[in-house]
Amino acid sequence: MKYSQILYKKVNEIWKQTHQHPFVVGMGNGDLPVESFIRYMKQDYVFLIDYSKLFALGTIKARDLETMAAFAKLLHETLHGEMELHRQYAARFGITNQQLEDTRPTPMNLAYTRYMLNVAQNGSLEELISALLPCMWSYWEIGKMLAENYPNSIEHPLYGEWIKMYSSDEFGSLAGWLIDLLDNLAEEKSERELQMLEEHFLTTSRFEYMFWDMVYQGGDWPV
Numbered sequence: 001m002k003y004s005q006i007l008y009k010k011v012n013e014i015w016k017q018t019h020q021h022p023f024v025v026g027m028g029n030g031d032l033p034v035e036s037f038i039r040y041m042k043q044d045y046v047f048l049i050d051y052s053k054l055f056a057l058g059t060i061k062a063r064d065l066e067t068m069a070a071f072a073k074l075l076h077e078t079l080h081g082e083m084e085l086h087r088q089y090a091a092r093f094g095i096t097n098q099q100l101e102d103t104r105p106t107p108m109n110l111a112y113t114r115y116m117l118n119v120a121q122n123g124s125l126e127e128l129i130s131a132l133l134p135c136m137w138s139y140w141e142i143g144k145m146l147a148e149n150y151p152n153s154i155e156h157p158l159y160g161e162w163i164k165m166y167s168s169d170e171f172g173s174l175a176g177w178l179i180d181l182l183d184n185l186a187e188e189k190s191e192r193e194l195q196m197l198e199e200h201f202l203t204t205s206r207f208e209y210m211f212w213d214m215v216y217q218g219g220d221w222p223v
């Protein structure tokens with residue numbers, strides 16, 4: 001069995017609960033309050049600024065030109081594709097790009113990005129990938145699940161664009177490339193190293209769930 005399939009099984013329960021989270025379900029059936037979506041978009045924008053840096057660190061840790069170029073492409077797609085979606089959403093609500101960028105990350109958001117940046121800066125290329133992969137892979141799974149279970153959701157005036165982007169073949173092929181890369185790299189790793197990668201994968205899968213919960217519940221600094 002491929003290493004990614006082993007990981008997929010390990011996070012099955014976490015991802016299942018993520019798919020059932022009211023924020024995710026609310027995008028599918030259109031019931032999600034707009035204020036929750038605006039909170040998500042702002043928090044996610046500053047999340048993506050740090051997340052982009054992981055791809056930059058991926059180019060530094062890459063061991064060949066092809067991998068370097070692929071990480072550079074992911075960096076470009078995040079800054080100019082994924083984040084552009086957020087900028088367009090924000091404009092609809094009269095939120096400027098500067099206001100988006102100035103969003104103060106919540107403690108949960110900060111904990112998540114600091115965890116990944118710490119792994120990316122201090123760990124191996126394999127650790128970096130295993131920490132960031134749930135972000136891409138779980139979003140792709142959510143996009144596909146929503147498009148399949150809620151076929152009309154693609155037409156939703158607000159959430160439709162989000163679902164279209166994350167269920168798209170383009171997004172899926174970027175996630176797929178990262179999955180294949182981890183599978184190849186994992187072949188040469190010891191049990192102990194694989195255990196560490198699994199730990200990162202599980203941790204950031206849990207962080208993903210917590211991120212949805214944070215933007216739904218509105219968790220912020222107490223003072």
Ligand SMILES: Cc1ncc(CN)c(N)n1
Nearest residue numbers: 044047048135136139211
């Ligand atoms: C919190 C989070 N995780 C993942 C993704 C998908 N890149 C995202 N936009 N935001």
